[in-house]
Amino acid sequence: xxxxxxxxxxxxxxxxxxxxxxxxxxxxxxxxxxxxxxxxxxxxxxxxxxxxxxxxxxxxxxxxxxxxxxxxxxxxxxxxxxxxxxxxxxxxxxxxxxxxxxxxxxxxxxxxxxxxxxxxxxxxxxxxxxxxxxxxxxxxxxxxxxxxxxxxxxxxxxxxxxxxxxxxxxxxxxxxxxxxxxxxxxxxxxxxxxxxxxxxxxxxxxxxxxxxxxxxxxxxxxxxxxxxxxxxxxxxxxxxxxxxxxxxxxxxxxxxxxxxxxxxxxxxxxxxxxxxxxxxxxxxxxxxxxxxxxxxxxxxxxxxxxxxxxxxxxxxxxxxxxxxxxxxxxxxxxxxxxxxxxxxxxxxxxxxxxxxxxxxxxxxxxxxxxxxxxxxxxxxx
Amino acid sequence: xxxxxxxxxxxxxxxxxxxxxxxxxxxxxxxxxxxxxxxxxxxxxxxxxxxxxxxxxxxxxxxxxxxxxxxxxxxxxxxxxxxxxxxxxxxxxxxxxxxxxxxxxxxxxxxxxxxxxxxxxxxxxxxxxxxxxxxxxxxxxxxxxxxxxxxxxxxxxxxxxxxxxxxxxxxxxxxxxxxxxxxxxxxxxxxxxxxxxxxxxxxxxxxxxxxxxxxxxxxxxxxxxxxxxxxxxxxxxxxxxxxxxxxxxxxxxxxxxxxxxxxxxxxxxxxxxxxxxxxxxxxxxxxxxxxxxxxxxxxxxxxxxxxxxxxxxxxxxxxxxxxxxxxxxxxxxxxxxxxxxxxxxxxxxxxxxxxxxxxxxxxxxxxxxxxxxxxxxxxxxxxxxxxxxxxxxxxxxxxxxxxxxxxxxxxxxxxxxxxxxxxxxxxxxxxxxxxxxxxxxxxxxxxxxxxxxxxxxxxxxxxxxxxxxxxxxxxx
Ligand SMILES: Cc1cc2nc3c(=O)[nH]c(=O)nc-3n(C[C@H](O)[C@H](O)[C@H](O)COP(=O)(O)OP(=O)(O)OC[C@H]3O[C@@H](n4cnc5c(N)ncnc54)[C@H](O)[C@@H]3O)c2cc1C
Ligand SMILES: Cc1cc2nc3c(=O)[nH]c(=O)nc-3n(C[C@H](O)[C@H](O)[C@H](O)COP(=O)(O)OP(=O)(O)OC[C@H]3O[C@@H](n4cnc5c(N)ncnc54)[C@H](O)[C@@H]3O)c2cc1C
Numbered sequence: 001x002x003x004x005x006x007x008x009x010x011x012x013x014x015x016x017x018x019x020x021x022x023x024x025x026x027x028x029x030x031x032x033x034x035x036x037x038x039x040x041x042x043x044x045x046x047x048x049x050x051x052x053x054x055x056x057x058x059x060x061x062x063x064x065x066x067x068x069x070x071x072x073x074x075x076x077x078x079x080x081x082x083x084x085x086x087x088x089x090x091x092x093x094x095x096x097x098x099x100x101x102x103x104x105x106x107x108x109x110x111x112x113x114x115x116x117x118x119x120x121x122x123x124x125x126x127x128x129x130x131x132x133x134x135x136x137x138x139x140x141x142x143x144x145x146x147x148x149x150x151x152x153x154x155x156x157x158x159x160x161x162x163x164x165x166x167x168x169x170x171x172x173x174x175x176x177x178x179x180x181x182x183x184x185x186x187x188x189x190x191x192x193x194x195x196x197x198x199x200x201x202x203x204x205x206x207x208x209x210x211x212x213x214x215x216x217x218x219x220x221x222x223x224x225x226x227x228x229x230x231x232x233x234x235x236x237x238x239x240x241x242x243x244x245x246x247x248x249x250x251x252x253x254x255x256x257x258x259x260x261x262x263x264x265x266x267x268x269x270x271x272x273x274x275x276x277x278x279x280x281x282x283x284x285x286x287x288x289x290x291x292x293x294x295x296x297x298x299x300x301x302x303x304x305x306x307x308x309x310x311x312x313x314x315x316x317x318x319x320x321x322x323x324x325x326x327x328x329x330x331x332x333x334x335x336x337x338x339x340x341x342x343x344x345x346x347x348x349x350x351x352x353x354x355x356x357x358x359x360x361x362x363x364x365x366x367x368x369x370x371x372x373x374x375x376x377x378x379x380x381x
Numbered sequence: 382x383x384x385x386x387x388x389x390x391x392x393x394x395x396x397x398x399x400x401x402x403x404x405x406x407x408x409x410x411x412x413x414x415x416x417x418x419x420x421x422x423x424x425x426x427x428x429x430x431x432x433x434x435x436x437x438x439x440x441x442x443x444x445x446x447x448x449x450x451x452x453x454x455x456x457x458x459x460x461x462x463x464x465x466x467x468x469x470x471x472x473x474x475x476x477x478x479x480x481x482x483x484x485x486x487x488x489x490x491x492x493x494x495x496x497x498x499x500x501x502x503x504x505x506x507x508x509x510x511x512x513x514x515x516x517x518x519x520x521x522x523x524x525x526x527x528x529x530x531x532x533x534x535x536x537x538x539x540x541x542x543x544x545x546x547x548x549x550x551x552x553x554x555x556x557x558x559x560x561x562x563x564x565x566x567x568x569x570x571x572x573x574x575x576x577x578x579x580x581x582x583x584x585x586x587x588x589x590x591x592x593x594x595x596x597x598x599x600x601x602x603x604x605x606x607x608x609x610x611x612x613x614x615x616x617x618x619x620x621x622x623x624x625x626x627x628x629x630x631x632x633x634x635x636x637x638x639x640x641x642x643x644x645x646x647x648x649x650x651x652x653x654x655x656x657x658x659x660x661x662x663x664x665x666x667x668x669x670x671x672x673x674x675x676x677x678x679x680x681x682x683x684x685x686x687x688x689x690x691x692x693x694x695x696x697x698x699x700x701x702x703x704x705x706x707x708x709x710x711x712x713x714x715x716x717x718x719x720x721x722x723x724x725x726x727x728x729x730x731x732x733x734x735x736x737x738x739x740x741x742x743x744x745x746x747x748x749x750x751x752x753x754x755x756x757x758x759x760x761x762x763x764x765x766x767x768x769x770x771x772x773x774x775x776x777x778x779x780x781x782x783x784x785x786x787x788x789x790x791x792x793x794x795x796x797x798x799x800x801x802x803x804x805x806x807x808x809x810x811x812x813x814x815x816x817x818x819x820x821x822x823x824x825x826x827x828x829x830x831x832x833x834x835x836x837x838x839x840x841x842x843x844x845x846x847x848x849x850x851x852x853x854x855x856x857x
Pocket of ligand 2: 390391392394396413414415416420421422423426463466467493495496497498499515516518519543547556622633647650655687689690694696699832833839
């Protein structure tokens, strides 16, 4: 019998598992596919403080710190590069929005300064002459999300976590003193269970715990160009948050910003919408005109589950002792390693370094779950 | 957005015949092809600048011209120089046209995208002067160009002898033919080939011609390496076992050459079918991963797959499958009754089966055997776009990779502009061999659009800031 069973091997599940194991727990992690092959491995890899939700800035700063220090806890720098970032406003209206949003983030500790368009072009010579105002954050950068699965696999093995890939959890049964996960390869039992199923959390919670936490399925689009000579050096974003743009070390330019494709948890992201692809590319080339010379070689979609209030759910499930959930974290690549550590601290009975996010507030009564749980809307920590 | 009854993706024999058939039943048809003119691979249209005597060298020219004329007369919209980069149920096909991006809509879709050539890498493959075997047929057919000789022609399948004979006929010199198969394997296939005595005779003619010209033919042999500095200078020929692995310590011979044409079979081009969500299975004898379709090529609602992209079966079968697909769409869209459909298809099916018997015999001969990719040397580059060596793949598998999608994300193998079309088989074979898993289990790369690179200059068009279709904003 293990101490903790983690369901889902994205950045959240892997980080929780790693911290629990390093604290001495016997941990088993079950992942339907390969480690970090969903959101955590296909995300744009942007570590931009400037575009995080104001309320999450303290968490994002700690997440950023962990990435800058990845060699120490993950065993590799994970392609971390701090290049600084500029966020752009192209109209007067956007300039006001930018100033207001950045001020809220600054109040929560983000080191952001507002700069004029000339200064912005000094900082990033690849910019067009279109921005009217910009903000600058020296911390912004990126890491390679595509390597994450391989890095966690090695780190988890070193920490003696039993990792089972291509092992889908088909049901979780509660039994005295713990939980048992059913898989094709047989049952796996532990005293505790951590649900870290990303966009698939909603289904897991409903199926195995009768708890309904609606998740908005965001089908995020990311594109990459073929290798190009250097055309830009910073992370470039826009006031609305709908662009992230950077050139990686190998010369490819990665274009994201949360433009949407079609997808759902059953089929994954299955269709790129041409207008949204062209729209995302137009916006990118409006900011950095040298992109017009590029060829896009790949566009992909990944699923991100957002709660209705767009805040994380990290904590114990009501009515299910020793069952925990971690998810719903926007910008979860940046913040994930820290969120995982916070939940591990909580599970280990320590005081988490920052408050975690009681999932109870996000629960809505559902007919199938009637009688199993009650809604306590005001108990978010 | 332009709308049609049916879009046919690919203007080879399958696509052209599907278009002609669909037109016969009154459907509004668009044929998309990236080539200058319809024709596909086998009926590749000769370049218009070629002199008549240069064109004469092209085999199959007459049948190609007949089909091209028929499809031109059929009233189908021939959207050549249109490169499709995505398709979606519903049905929508997104293309880069000569003037920019366009999306086409239709009630039905027929995929007839043909094949791509498989080349399992060996040292020296990237030297100037090395071309694909199938690509060599295009040089010969479309441009009447012969590779700079002497040429070594290596690999597997009838294209070996077609290319070697074609080079000889066009005035080039063939230094050697290096055939992975033993003569007994050719003899063993005769039974399956007998249904097409014309093609069999043509093949025998090629062989006899090569023998007359004194071209050495190495059977059960492979290119261990291609040597050279700024171009090809020599090749190393090594004997192989029945599984196509090089025999350790076997006698190698080195011969001088200035160019190499090498190919290890044809692989169905299934990316569009996979993008449309069609289930696939691995069948080495049909070229690799093939879509699950009915005998008439039906893959789903208003979706048909015809020709070599449904499993390599050759040009004759491709045409017949195209006809069946055209009829299937005509029935699905209510242009012909079930009875008429049964009557018309009943006549075609026996011919299709006969043609498939021939085509499948050939594709089974070309089926990839495990020893070839296993023998790739550690330093040899497997993914040319991203510069990924055999060693890097071995390392990834040692690090826990068990599926090709994991391989792709951890090593970037298959992530480049060719979308992994060139290295898919070699990479998957190595993962399968190193893990002991089957090719089914190690899987196939998830297709990512754009299936062909999109040049932004063309795709973006002229636009103002107001023309950017903003999505709704998220809470800050
Ligand atoms: C396209 C895209 C771009 C993004 N860009 C950025 C960015 O630039 N910067 C940033 O900070 N954040 C970004 N994000 C957000 C970030 O990637 C996510 O917030 C984060 O990766 C979520 O991690 P997770 O572990 O919760 O989910 P996931 O990575 O999705 O992991 C959940 C795992 O659970 C597994 N699972 C589900 N059900 C079962 C079951 N029954 N049994 C076993 N396993 C199961 C799944 O297979 C999956 O691997 C982006 C997200 C996407 C989709
Ligand atoms: C390079 C090559 C040369 C060959 N030469 C011979 C030969 O000489 N003799 C022989 O017997 N067999 C040859 N073959 C085998 C031959 O392909 C088949 O027997 C036959 O041509 C199959 O017909 P098809 O209609 O299924 O596909 P094809 O003839 O391959 O036609 C497919 C068509 O689809 C188009 N297409 C594919 N993807 C896209 C896209 N994304 N956008 C737009 N258009 C697209 C292609 O341009 C092509 O015209 C060759 C194969 C290849 C790959």
